[in-house]
Amino acid sequence: MSNKTFVINELSKRYNCTLSTIQGKQIMYQAISGGKSIVICTPYSKLHVSSKGWFDLTTKQIELLDDSHIAVLAVRLGVNKIYYIDFKELRKMMNPEIMLRNPNEGEHWKLFVWEDHIKVQGNEQKFMVQPVAVH
DSSP states (O other): OOHHHHHHHHHHHHTTSOOEEOTTOTTEEEEEETTEEEEEEOOEEOOOTTSOEEEEEEHHHHHHHHTSSEEEEEEEETTTEEEEEEHHHHGGGOOGGGOEEETTTEEEEEEEEOSSEEEETTOOOOEEOOOEEOO
């Protein structure tokens, strides 16, 4: 089982729902649970030599997460670590002034993942996290 499948199975159980892929979005899932909309984004990063991983979140991904009642960022780092993050809390660190823009990704934020925290590029604050090991 891939770690993405593991994440979706775990969150489906946690929220007592059936998550389905958002059309055209390979790492975005949605469901309704208890009358509330849930959106899950599950980006992946390798662990690089610098002892951190990184991923980008596009403005479209952010809009989908912002528009839901429950928003979970399930960051998959390497093959055996997953960080479950309340996106609504992390979102407070992502203001428009630090958004990146380039022709390939368009408007996006770059996030760096260390063992115990995440940083949004352009914001010096650390968002503390604890990984869940996957076996």
